[in-house]
Amino acid sequence: MQKPKEQFTDNDFMVGLLNGNNDVLSALYKKYYNIVLKFILYNSGTNAAAQDIYQETIIVLYESVKKPGFELKCQLQTYIFSIAKRLWLKELKKNGKTFLFKESEENNLVDVSEDLKEFDEKEAEIEKMNNSLIDLGEPCSELIKDFYINKLSMEEIAEKFGYTNADNAKTQKYKCLQRLKKIFFEKEIIKK
Numbered sequence: 001m002q003k004p005k006e007q008f009t010d011n012d013f014m015v016g017l018l019n020g021n022n023d024v025l026s027a028l029y030k031k032y033y034n035i036v037l038k039f040i041l042y043n044s045g046t047n048a049a050a051q052d053i054y055q056e057t058i059i060v061l062y063e064s065v066k067k068p069g070f071e072l073k074c075q076l077q078t079y080i081f082s083i084a085k086r087l088w089l090k091e092l093k094k095n096g097k098t099f100l101f102k103e104s105e106e107n108n109l110v111d112v113s114e115d116l117k118e119f120d121e122k123e124a125e126i127e128k129m130n131n132s133l134i135d136l137g138e139p140c141s142e143l144i145k146d147f148y149i150n151k152l153s154m155e156e157i158a159e160k161f162g163y164t165n166a167d168n169a170k171t172q173k174y175k176c177l178q179r180l181k182k183i184f185f186e187k188e189i190i191k192k
């Protein structure tokens with residue numbers, strides 16, 4: 001007798017990803033793959049492209065779930081679809097293709113020109129911030145990354161950088177942020 005299929009909740013999937021549970025990972029691949037496959041096939045993609053995009057999507061999901069304080073604010077299916085859609089948009093852009101995305105078999109078309117413009121603007125802002133962080137130099141660059149990206153507490157930052165206490169670390173972070181803002185906005189003025 002075949003054992004019944006186990007049903008996993010969104011939380012089960014996320015915990016299973018973190019713990020490396022193969023049953024959960026296998027179920028995750030099966031459960032949401034078809035929505036990504038259909039979307040990519042309807043938008044000039046192939047089965048191979050869909051497999052690659054889905055694999056990248058699961059990696060992005062895993063990286064997100066690993067971050068301390070990550071909270072899923074929508075259904076997992078929606079989150080996975082939005083990651084896959086963004087990755088496919090990036091792939092199409094890389095290959096010089098821009099057109100209307102088909103969301104379903106009924107040929108409902110969604111104009112992605114605004115999405116593409118917004119995507120380009122966000123990519124440019126991220127690039128500008130990365131360059132500003134590089135220009136900021138050490139130890140400020142590392143301090144800001146440790147607080148905002150690595151989610152270290154002020155106590156941990158004080159210990160890492162040798163500040164006498166968390167308040168001193170907080171003051172230094174504030175000074176670093178002010179310098180970063182100045183560099184960031186100077187780049188904006190130079191750009192114009």
